[in-house]
Every structure is written in C-alpha cells, then in structure tokens.
Amino acid sequence: MGHYHGRIVSTCHTAKRLQRYGESVFATWSRLALKHGAVNLGQGFPDFDGPPEVIESAHRAMLDGHNQYAPMPGIQPLREAIAADFETTTGVQPCVDHDITVTSGCTEAIAASMLGLLNPGDEVIVFEPFYDSYPATIAMAGGVMKHVTTRPPDFGIDLEAVEDQITTRTRAILLNTPHNPTGHVATQEELRGLAALCQKHDLIAICDEVYDRMVFEGDHVSLASLPGMYERTITLRSLAKSFSLTGWKIGWSIAPAPLTDAIRAAHQFLTYAVSTPLQHGAVTALHMGDDYYTTLRQDYLHRRDLLCNGLAQVGLKVCRPAGTYFVMCDHTAFGHQSSESFCQHLVEQIGVAGIPPGSFYMNPEDGRTLVRFAFCKTDAVLEEAISRLSRLQHH
C-alpha cells in the first residue's frame, strides 16, 4: 500500500530487486528541511556557485553550437584534460582514447561499472557506512554485496575483515576515499593492504574518488597509483564536488582498456553520451590549475573547523573528518534512542536538518548513535545552524 496524490494505492510496480531501497534518505530529509524551514545540513550540495569562468565557458559552448550528441566516450578535449589531471595526481598516464569515459556524474560511472562488470552472483565488497547507490546498483546488476563495517572514531579499514569476506565469487572491492560519510582518508598501510589482497585474489578495485580534492589531513593517494594496480583498477571522479557543480552531473571513469570496454558496454545503453556544452565547461574547469585547488581546500578547511568546533561546543561528540565535506557525530549525550528520532527532533524543534545514517548500513542499528552533517555551506548558514543547535538540551 502507498499514497499517490492523496489516494491509497495497493499495487507496487517496482521491481523486486529495487523494492527494499525505497526513497533516498536525501530526498526525505531535504523535503523535511523545507517543510520545517530548517537550515539544511543534510544533502551534500554546496549553497554557492561553481567558478564563473567554468559556467561562462559552458554558456559559450551552447552559443557556439555545441548542442548535438557528444561522442559516446566523451569529447576529445575533455578526455585529454582528464588524462592530464590523472597523470598529475597519480603519476600514471592513461590512454586518452581507450581508458577514459565521461559519464552522467560519478553516479552513472558507478552504475555502469556494476552493470558492465558483474555477472549474476558475483560479489562486491564494500565498506559501510556506504554511499547509498552502491547496494542498489550492485542489486540492479544481479550482484551480491558483501560488507566490512568501519567504526568511529576513525573509521579505519580492518584488512583482516576484508580478507574474511573474500570468496571464490568475489569480483571487486569498492573503495571510497576520501570517504562519505565518515571523512576517513585511506592510509598508505590500508592502501598497500588492499592492493595486496586484490593481487592475491585477482580482484578488481573500483575507487570512488569524488572527494579527492578535499583532504585536510594526510594526502589522498589513488589505489591505481600503487605498483601493479593500474591494470586492475577503475578510478571514478567527478566535477560535482571539486567545482561546486553538483547539478551538472559530469563524472568520468579511468581504467585500462579491458575494464573500460566493460564500462562502455553499459554506458552506451544507459546514457550513450553526456551533455555536450557541459563537457566543454568541464575542460575549462580541469585547466584551472593548482591555485584553484589550494583555495578550495583552504575554504573547506575553514568550513570544517567552523562547523566541527560549533558542534563540539554544543555537546556532540565530533569525529573530525580528514577529508570530504561531511562530519559524523555521536548524539547519544542527548538521550535519543535512534538517529531518526534525534534528526526528527533537530528538524522539527531546533530547525536544523542532518542525515540519520541508518540507510548507509546493512543493519541500520549500526548507525543508531550517529548523525551526519554537511559543511558545503556559506559561513552565515553554518553559523545560523550552530546558533540554533545551541538550543539542544542535554539528557
């Protein structure tokens, strides 16, 4: 049974493999934020615009007539810019023609990787809490998700637990670093351990690196840059976070030709090609240079500390993130039995929206004590949120 424009309907048309995923947690809490006039620190989209020169260049591309289908793998200048960016950040030079595919955001790259690679019953190991599209896309592909739980306060990777999950059906390990929602940045030791497991068990690594430019402590290192790893790794990145352009949905995959063939086998029928003028804008973005990334990092470091200090002052136990623009906090000092109940109280009574992370776990109970906030917001918005949160009462 469900509600449809006020009417009760009894039929569910959603395919069985997708029924359990329901409405995305971000849609639910953004709707509640709007309804209650709350400051929205839920969904991870910036409340400021991307670089004007990037936006202008997409605009110019439209006026210059770049409005028809782009080539299936992406326009040549963008694939060249992606290859150069990858070489600068990893030291590995990918083939512009055979290794790069431009996708509709990293989201499509994740789906195309799963649909292109997995045969029914193939297993993929993910770390939880996980980005919510991972289990859904693995399910769409008929794969089976195995998981390894990471725990506060540092959410590090237990390599023995990873090896315990490997079976003869394991096809890939899906690593997100810097990690949403925990802010964990994979250490050299973790990366070396994962690389060794991939090589020992002949696994593919799928690396979601959409937050690669937002690291505050330590350095982001791509698994693909470790010895022997490029040939078995798919690296996924996006314009969304690094250029505050989440609405453009421009992402890409970088992988050696045999893996790229698998991704393209799915991509050509999922979207075929991605918005042409926005791909021209993306070329301008990737040519912005180091100063742009330095400023981006400094700005986010400032926002991280502003929000984390405020949250700590209010009495939340803060797991200060080493990367990304999210922070996980323990809310148990406020006496709520679940993160849903705490977030409900926040959005209705305090006027701030966060995300209860239950849907990022196989067993939502594992996220019961936690709440996620996003700090991709202007200082004024973060300060308003902190001021409202100061009304929270300790239990």
Ligand SMILES: Cc1ncc(COP(=O)(O)O)c(C=O)c1O
């Ligand atoms: C870990 C992770 N992967 C992928 C995405 C989606 O990226 P895009 O907007 O490029 O589809 C997000 C967005 O929040 C994310 O947090």
